[in-house]
Amino acid sequence: MQEHELLPAFTAHVLSAARANNGKAPSERDLAEHFSVSRGQVREALAILESMQVIERRAKSGIYLADGHNGIAAMAFFARAGLPLENRQIYEAVEVRKIHEIKAAEMAAERATEKNFAALRDILARSEDRLAQGEGIDSLDQEFHLEIVRATQNGVFLSICTAFYEVGATRLQVYFRDPERNRKSHDEHRQIYEALLARDAALSSALMVSHLRGAMSYWTELLEPDADRPA
Amino acid sequence: MQEHELLPAFTAHVLSAARANNGKAPSERDLAEHFSVSRGQVREALAILESMQVIERRAKSGIYLADGHNGIAAMAFFARAGLPLENRQIYEAVEVRKIHEIKAAEMAAERATEKNFAALRDILARSEDRLAQGEGIDSLDQEFHLEIVRATQNGVFLSICTAFYEVGATRLQVYFRDPERNRKSHDEHRQIYEALLARDAALSSALMVSHLRGAMSYWTELLEPDADRPA
DNA sequence: TCCGCAATCTGGTCTAACCAGAATATGGTG
């Protein structure tokens, strides 16, 4: 039951089955039979889900959905696995991500090394190529933003942001299907790069604020409205 | 091999053994024998460690220390388990935590509900009692800060901050052994509460900045200096 | 209707295998 092949489907099944049964998941033996694997495999997967606080295992009773909200580890896993997240989680994640990005721009302006600048230049150059060929920016956008976080020289900060990028990865592909948006994003990236290079923390963060305003709002607009977070 | 009893010791053993062997951990069979449990138990534990990217399992070869830096999930687990973190991680975590707390104060000033205010008042009142009896603030400090994050009404934000608090929990107990610090912290808490109640975002965040300056610097000063982060 | 006991179910744990590729030891050759 390696994560890369069965865990996502396994998790999806456990969750949907549990939700359809008042929060109680099928027994280990049932799950093993359903996926044609041994109980040992099932237990390994359940151990992981339990460690992420997605489920709760009660001895001699059963497997239950964890009551509290999922932590970031679970969110990142869900995103990576292509499992659905609640709208509330998306909204909140976008907000938190915004906070991080803006602060990262400020810090990066002060701490970025020549290596970071070189990496940013390389990403911008590759973006130009893509645009010249009429293609989308796609993952290069993420690379750009991630490099800025890397430029803060704070590994913990980087690992948090990486998790958030995983949450947004698939949704971003839709955004960058529009050529207009690609061009605009790229231009803004270049402006931000210039501000960072000039070590202008205030400008860097201000540019990031407006850069994110456009993309992020579109991002949350894609969500089907529900009662999660009316404000 | 429930997390609460064996996983910490198990992890500690795996890591130290691996570090003493060029990054390669003992075999599953050896680990099973060492802890007097079955291979199944060992594999469950290893699955969790692998999911947190602490280790890497290579089929038919062995178990190796993961090369990259640990994510926040691993950090929180290490902290909870009482396992040592690298100084670099502590430094970085403190910096990131600072960023979150300051932003949280700003957001909380705008979004805190009456329920949040009531909780804060309750914490302050209990702090007074503790101080009156000559006891330390201890966990009440954490409760206060966490309630502010909760007041942002952002669950994702909260789960991140919770993870960071776990990292600092033990170290904070030392800090609050000094009566003087307890009094000072409490007074600052009260000031912050007043600012929040007045919905003054700028003041709240400013007060938080100075509040954290004292505590946090002490916090990192406790670390034995090493080459991790000379700046 | 309600209570109590018995059968059943469930997670937790262990033993004993087999597989096939990786890692290593062996031995013979140039």
Place this chain on the structure above:
DNA sequence: CACCATATTCTGGTTAGACCAGATTGCGGA
């Protein structure tokens, strides 16, 4: 002595079957 091919051992991956004891459930009697 150096080197390479082969045989042996080791390792993670996976399965099957079994036992335990508490939680759950269902049935039958009061």
